[in-house]
Amino acid sequence: MLKGNRFSQILKEKEFIIIGHRGFWAGNVIQNTRQSIQLAHRAGADIAEIDVCKTKDDEYYLFHNTYEHQLLRKEKDFTEYTSVEIDQFDTYNTVGGVSGYHIERLDAFLDWLPEDYLINVDRAWNYYGDNKFFDIIHASGKVAQLFIKARFGQIENIKKLNMMDTNIAFVPIIESQEEYYQIVNDCPNLNIIGVELVIKEKNNNLLEAHWLSNLSKEGLLVVANAEHLGVENPLHYGLTDDTSLFEGEDIAWGQMLEDGANAIITHWPIFLNQYRDERLLKKEDGL
Numbered sequence: 354m355l356k357g358n359r360f361s362q363i364l365k366e367k368e369f370i371i372i373g374h375r376g377f378w379a380g381n382v383i384q385n386t387r388q389s390i391q392l393a394h395r396a397g398a399d400i401a402e403i404d405v406c407k408t409k410d411d412e413y414y415l416f417h418n419t420y421e422h423q424l425l426r427k428e429k430d431f432t433e434y435t436s437v438e439i440d441q442f443d444t445y446n447t448v449g450g451v452s453g454y455h456i457e458r459l460d461a462f463l464d465w466l467p468e469d470y471l472i473n474v475d476r477a478w479n480y481y482g483d484n485k486f487f488d489i490i491h492a493s494g495k496v497a498q499l500f501i502k503a504r505f506g507q508i509e510n511i512k513k514l515n516m517m518d519t520n521i522a523f524v525p526i527i528e529s530q531e532e533y534y535q536i537v538n539d540c541p542n543l544n545i546i547g548v549e550l551v552i553k554e555k556n557n558n559l560l561e562a563h564w565l566s567n568l569s570k571e572g573l574l575v576v577a578n579a580e581h582l583g584v585e586n587p588l589h590y591g592l593t594d595d596t597s598l599f600e601g602e603d604i605a606w607g608q609m610l611e612d613g614a615n616a617i618i619t620h621w622p623i624f625l626n627q628y629r630d631e632r633l634l635k636k637e638d639g640l
Contacts, residue, residue: 358522358546359471359497361572363399368632370616371625372473373398374580375417381446383424383454385415387465394470397626402473402618405459407480412436413459413489417476425456463493471498473524478503482513490521500524500546505532508539515540522546524574530558547574550614555590565613577614579605579625594621602628 363370376382376389377396383389385403393401404417409432416424418431425442427434434442439456446452466472472495480486481503490496500522503511514523526549527533533548548568550559558564568575581593589609596605598621606628609617619625 360500360546360574364615368629369610370399371397371622372400372402372616372618373622374402374618374620376401377622379447381452383444383452386454386457387462393622396623398622400471400473402475404475405477406431408436408439409433410435413486414439415457415459415462460489463495466495474499474501477501478507478510481510487517487519496521502526502549511536511540515542520544524549526551530564547576549576552589553587560612562613569615574616575614576616576618577609578618580618580620594619598624
């Protein structure tokens with residue numbers, strides 16, 4: 354595990370890290386586009402998350418498959434279309450109108466990516482054994498600005514990553530300490546810079562304060578997920594962005610920090626950034 358990366362450096366400068374989920378998107382701005390990434394950056398996100406998906410003819414794009422109907426008005430899985438088809442598809446905004454934007458190719462996005470933007474690449478685990486995927490990343494010269502992540506359930510793909518000749522930063526998504534240690538032991542070549550926690554119940558051993566404190570002391574990211582993906586899918590024992598937005602910032606975001614997180618994934622980076630600024634002012638005022 355290599356330390357001193359650009360992600361851990363943020364922790365030396367700020368109380369905690371803000372990660373904008375698929376950028377910051379609403380209205381006519383489409384998720385997983387350079388526009389949503391720009392807005393996340395302007396809203397105060399330190400890192401923006403993108404999803405990656407490959408077409409039938411092996412071209413890489415920014416897209417979260419299963420959202421074909423919502424964003425493209427198409428029924429087949431993204432992977433069943435060719436790049437020629439994808440380039441021609443319109444995208445539809447949050448009120449159902451044609452947005453005027455198109456799905457972004459990964460290489461074009463990385464070519465555009467400003468040097469002060471940091472990116473979390475999600476849903477790429479199916480490509481951890483694909484040299485082309487890593488060739489695109491390395492050819493961009495942006496390796497230091499990226500980290501990839503995968504759930505423990507993708508352990509076979511994580512093992513493929515362990516065998517690749519790449520130093521790209523990696524964050525496992527785990528539901529227990531045991532999952533973390535199995536990944537560490539089975540995949541010693543990984544450049545692990547942190548963990549993302551999925552905590553469905555409060556009795557989870559991921560909440561052990563001593564363990565989380567040790568991770569932070571090592572300079573690792575400890576990521577809590579505040580996204581509200583539906584009541585049937587708790588990511589932090591029921592605490593979500595909605596809780597903080599409508600009941601009080603301390604109740605969810607603050608509790609995640611109390612639980613030991615030093616990074617939070619959110620759909621609302623502008624409000625989480627305001628909360629971070631308010632905490633800093635209170636600290637400076639001795640409150």
